[in-house]
Amino acid sequence: MRKLFFIIVTAIGMMQIPMQSINAQNMKKEEVPQNISAFPVGKANTGFEQYFTGRSWLAPLTGNKDLNVPMSNVTFEPGCRNNWHSHTGGQLLIAVGGVGYYQERGKAARRLLPGDVVEIAPNIEHWHGAAPDSWFSHLAIGCNPQTNQNTWLERVDDQQYAEATKGNVAIGLQATDPELDDIFSNFTKEVQEYGALDIKTRLMVTLASNIASQAQAEYRITLESALNEGIAPIEIKEILYQSVAYAGMAKVRDFIGITNDILLARGVRLPLEGQSVVSSETRFNKGLELQKSIFGERIEQMHKNAPDNQKHIQRYLSANCFGDYQTRSGLNVKTRELITFSILVSLGGCESQVKSHIQGNANVGNNKDTLLAVVTQLLPFIGYPRTLNAIACLNEVIPEK
Template structure:
């Protein structure tokens, strides 16, 4: 950062106030998951390149980083993720990480649908059974792609647990904005997977220095409704 005054007061807020509030809840590794996924979601390439070495220093593994970046494609699209893949590999190379990392994509096409839909059922409940073939015929392709591609190509990969994947998905959604319906569904999915209200609030608080207050407050409101639907 080229402005020392700005760097000084931002660093104080980020490291002394935010980190010391959220890290006791999230833990160091999961806090960095949230940071990386949030920067992907908002398109923060420059800050991602700064934060990625910090994540690796905090024992986030290259495989975990790769999975966070890859999974972002399902929620952000290649148009926004390609540049992050290049940054990731550039940082890995500078730190002596042998590339490419081991390939974990082995399932056949039919397995993508079956395994992806099984992940949807585990996260969202039995109402997701048969999702890939449900609904109007004219839009059945998008539901099949959600099962086969979003969940079958990304969620079922090794490297991150389903619980961790749901948390980073919530971060992608909160960071890009205009995703209230999807945030609500994935807030509920997070709660079902064991990311309780305290964890989700801590993730939202970590958004503040990265996304600013409007999107942080929007995400907190979604978490409140998901955790207390009767209110």
């Protein structure tokens, strides 16, 4: 049983989900959901609908009773949950899509994301279902099926459900540190009054900065705002991918996981459509071409003048940094240079590269006013030392008139 359980969990992580967007909040009531996980949705759960508030779907995944592992995929529409109930033999739940909740009688509700596992002991009264604003799917595995029986109890009423799901929202600064929250909130509004950046650009450069700063809590807040403002999942993914070249995968991987959880919770199917435009044969030449279009012929000199034992780094810059990442579609060159600038000033200690990309930004049409507006936007998130270092680099490369 434990071996089978491990295989199931491993399979969930390895399966790839084809691209198709489902907007949970805008889906019409009569529509049947597409898969929000690698598992089938199945048919309307009419056999148990009297025990559910809202609509659900059921897809049995096993049929051999001799194996004694009955398993089904259950899909809930936003807000749907089952009644309080218990199992004499216990149950296992594995979240596979969207965002859901599980609650035991007398305890706080637990928020569930894909990959989360719930072990339910025999005779424990509980309920589970979707978040108010997200579709949700989980695998339900019956334990001790020869003797396991369900006892269905009363409904989870709207007040209970609202209280349970509200209780899992992270407590903000306003609740614990109201003075700091007021100071920070007021200052972030103040810096947004400087410059002519549109809201989309402000959010995109802040996302890039949050990644470089390893600011997971701020990234979650910014990402939700970005999606609400219409920034496309493809654009967000491209910010993440490009960040790997400048911040490294060790700093980016967790943010990819955060992003995937939030996108799945909003009904976005993963993986997204591929954006690569190079092959193993063309990545160096196309990367070098892009480098030269941004920085000029000095790139040729960098390749030529590099010591023999360091020429491989110049090749990597052309083939990997620019060929693999920056040639990708999804973001234009001007936006990519702003993203790079935001990452570098947020990392700190990268003044040489900051100066190079200030010139690169100027070459593709991002003038000093734009770059100063970006640095100002990032000030509340990266602090004064890095901001002042960035402005010093900016004044050196593009002196004040």
